[in-house]
Amino acid sequence: MKTVKIVGVPEHFNFPWHLTIDEGLFNEVGIDLQWNDIPEGTGKMCEMLRNNQTDLAVILTEGILKDIANGNEAVILQTFVQSPLQWGIHVNAQSNFETVADLYGKKAAISRYGSGSELMTYVNAANQNWDFNSIQFQIVNTLNGAVDALTNREADYFMWEQFMTQPIVDKGIFKRIGVCPTPWPCFMIVARKEFYNQNKALVAHLLETINQTTAEFKMIPSIDKTLAIKYNQQLNDIQQWLQITKWAQKKPTKNQFTEIINQLLKYNIINQTLNYEEVVV
Incomplete structure (x- = not known):
């Protein structure tokens, strides 16, 4: 069993991770996935990636790309939430x-x-x-x-x-x-480059496992009621959120990545372009 550290915000977007961990599905593919909630958000998670305090992060697209442009050696494994935040x-x-x-x-x-x-x-x-x-x-x-x-x-x-x-x-x-x-997909799954290079097969199993959960997530019986209770939400608000939220199971294409980078340049969030082949693995 390989222990893997992952961080993300304590929000409803990440409930599929908790569900998959609780059901032991990562254990079935030899992964002991240790989730850590980070209420401070993306800036703190970028810092944790830089300092080797986590292996993976579920993180805002604009924040991680800005930090990669500033020297963070992280790589994008795939899009996690395709819809805008x-x-x-x-x-x-x-x-x-x-x-x-x-x-x-x-x-x-x-x-x-x-x-x-x-x-x-x-x-x-x-x-x-x-x-x-x-x-x-x-x-x-x-x-x-x-x-x-x-x-x-x-x-x-x-x-x-x-x-x-x-x-x-x-x-x-x-x-x-x-x-x-956001004028772009809101969340990406990223890894420290060193961790990814040393664990490519394990990462593939991990992504396959979470993608199976997110692909079926909206079909889980009473998932709206579960989310409303867990995140202290009104049921009609959660139902509206579920309608507009779209999880992804693939990495961004080169064209999608280029469009995101162009938007980030437009808004002065980054001041240099990034190479798709170096950032997306």
Whole structure:
């Protein structure tokens, strides 16, 4: 049995991993998969890949490609979630902000630099034709940290996946004044290059196992009710999320990769192109 470390955010996108681990399906192919939730998000996971603290990560596309462009020796194994991530734009529910335009020059709460919560502020700014130099940041580490920062007026707005923040909106803590979808598939499965090179057959078995789960995930009886309970969601919100979420079972094609890179260049998330053959294995 080979022990493999993997990290990801504690969100409903990753429930197929927990299900597959709990059912012992990785064990059947000789893998002891050790999952670790990382509420700090993509920036922290990039750091863990760089520091050999994990073998694999399920990570935001824009964050890992930016970090690879900055020297992280990670490789993309395949796309995990093909559909865009719906980034809600949130403010303190008691604030006077009513539209996204009201946030020009205001301070964004972010989990850390390099995380999606930072990078998507640039996408939003570009969509609004804002000067990137107008954006200010407050590091808050986690979703709970963002709640504190907006409540205490230490930051003005926070971008996070809209369904995971829905309970906070329902409680009247956050107000959502807009949604900014990613212009690319949202999650990739990545590996440290050294780990991949030494374990190619094992990685193939691991991907085959998780892909079998995600291909059948939406057909699991009462999966909507299970997810609603586990992630403290309203059933109709989870049903809506399931409708728009599409898991993938393949690596991005060269054309898809080129389109993602062109988008990242457009939004100034990266400032150099990346070679498909070097990044996608």
